[in-house]
Amino acid sequence: MTDPPALLRHLMRRMFDRVTKLDQRNKARAKAERARVKAAEPHRVEYFHQHDDPYSRLAEQVLGLLAERYDVQLVRHEIRASGGENQPELEKLDTWARRDAELIAPHYGLLRPSELAECEHTLASQEALDAGSKRLAELGHYSGAMFYCGGEWYWSVDRLFHLEQRLRDLGACLDPSSPFICPRPDIDVCGIDASMLTLDFYPSLNSPYTSIIYDKTIAMARECGIQLNHKPVLPMIMRGVPATREKGMYIMFDTAREGEHLGVGFGPVMTPIGEPTRQIYSLLPWAREQGRDTHLLSAALDLAFRKGIALHRKSGVKQAVEQAGLDWTEAKQHLGSEGWKDETARHQIEMSEELGLWGVPSYRLQGGVGEEDLCVWGQDRLWLIAAEIRRRGKSAGIVAQ
Known part of the structure; x- marks a missing residue:
């Protein structure tokens, strides 16, 4: 490949700075909250469900708890796989996603996708899929199992705790003493001798x-x-x-x-x-x-x-x-x-x-x-x-x- 010239590297740095600096993120969050309050709107969480996506089948299991524990308006959209340059090698991605979702589900207290009966899901209409996919693209994303709230994206159960923390910071948790729905497990090998591995x-x-x-x-x-x-x-x-x-x-x-x-x-x-x-x-x-x-x-x-x-x-x-x-x-x-x-x-x-x-x-x-x-x-x-x-x-x- 052709290496990017030095000027482009510096332009990319400026572009990345806009999304990596925490003060910029916090300003964007504050702006989104002011706009919500001014419009007298509820906290709104949009969820994008892709029926054939294993991570969506994990995320779907926590929607009820999210609506119960947080004062939010939860809006569900049905979408198709985006494919294209944002999801290259889609077949490999699907194979891996199925394997990965099976591995992590028990650690989050969820059923594996293979344990969920297909009959539990009602296929969306073409009109619903068109509308949901269009909304996803309008908001600037490309993947299923995504939650969107106040300008930020949260992927499936893996990033749900970030969304929960934000809602708690906004005072939208109905019972702050309740546990997180899907806390990230710790990286813990304390006291283990793994020299045989x-x-x-x-x-x-x-x-x-x-x-x-x-x-x-x-x-x-x-x-x-x-x-x-x-x-x-x-x-x-x-x-x-x-x-x-x-x-x-x-x-x-x-x-x-x-x-x-x-x-x-x-x-x-x-x-x-x-x-x-x-x-x-x-x-x-x-x-x-x-x-x-x-x-x-x-x-x-x-x-x-x-x-x-x-x-x-x-x-x-x-x-x-x-x-x-x-x-x-x-x-x-x-x-x-x-x-x-x-x-x-x-x-x-x-x-x-x-x-x-x-x-x-x-x-x-x-x-x-x-x-x-x-x-x-x-x-x-x-x-x-x-x-x-x-x-x-x-x-x-x-x-x-």
């Missing part, structure tokens, strides 16, 4: 989501003693997967919100797409020989996604190297080498063809007598990996003292 970790330097979960992944692995295989892959956009402005802006906004929940900063952002990624990756084999490849990628992610440092400049690469505790003079001898390419390509084949995943960060947990591999995609699935590590560790009777 293996975790393959597939991160990417140009991934906003990777940037907020990378250090927590490394810290979790160290805490439980699991064998970690660090397997960076190229960013999706460098592999030819399209990314629209609409999708990119939502991802940036959502990452900032998720980072706030995790206690991890996000922004300002200077995209490391293209040459910055190639330069940092060229140093990873050398850094690994010194046991500091994870330190180097951590430093690069921090500089690109929290400090807005330009890694397309040698000064930025130097800063990443030194922040990782490596020697810049020695690093320059390896900068631009190509040994990383075959290795990264192997990681990509593993992730996409063996695991059936194509996004990052992705994980594969292996080990435990009679246990199948657990493969998951997304920074919001590290808690699931942790839960499975706890289960396998305890079932093996290996709990740290």
Whole structure:
């Protein structure tokens, strides 16, 4: 792919700043609330249901509770799958969604999609699907199982707690002492010895989501003693997967919100797409020989996604190297080498063809007598990996003292 020129990188930074800065978000929320009060309207939550989407079938199960616990006007729309550049490889996405929804449902106290009878659902009319899909597009989104409230989007049960917190902050919770409907499970491996297990970790330097979960992944692995295989892959956009402005802006906004929940900063952002990624990756084999490849990628992610440092400049690469505790003079001898390419390509084949995943960060947990591999995609699935590590560790009777 053609690398973006320096000017475009800076323009993208300004664009991302508008959706990642918390003060900008808070101003937008305050403006939306003033408009609602002035119009004497109720708190309004619009939900977009896609009948053949497993995440919609999870979200559908909590609609009643949302309406009961919060003083909101809940409006349901029926939609079709959008497809196109916002949802490339739709067949793969559907296969993964079905598997993922089955995995997370019990942790949220919900029935798995496969446990829900098809007869429970009444197919919407073509007119309803047209209207719902049009409304979704008008509001600037592309996915099913989405909640929309006051200018912000919340995806299925995974982001419902963000919506609940906002409604509570607005005083719309009918009983503030009631628990959240779908709180995010903790990333907890306390007291577990997972040295008999293996975790393959597939991160990417140009991934906003990777940037907020990378250090927590490394810290979790160290805490439980699991064998970690660090397997960076190229960013999706460098592999030819399209990314629209609409999708990119939502991802940036959502990452900032998720980072706030995790206690991890996000922004300002200077995209490391293209040459910055190639330069940092060229140093990873050398850094690994010194046991500091994870330190180097951590430093690069921090500089690109929290400090807005330009890694397309040698000064930025130097800063990443030194922040990782490596020697810049020695690093320059390896900068631009190509040994990383075959290795990264192997990681990509593993992730996409063996695991059936194509996004990052992705994980594969292996080990435990009679246990199948657990493969998951997304920074919001590290808690699931942790839960499975706890289960396998305890079932093996290996709990740290």
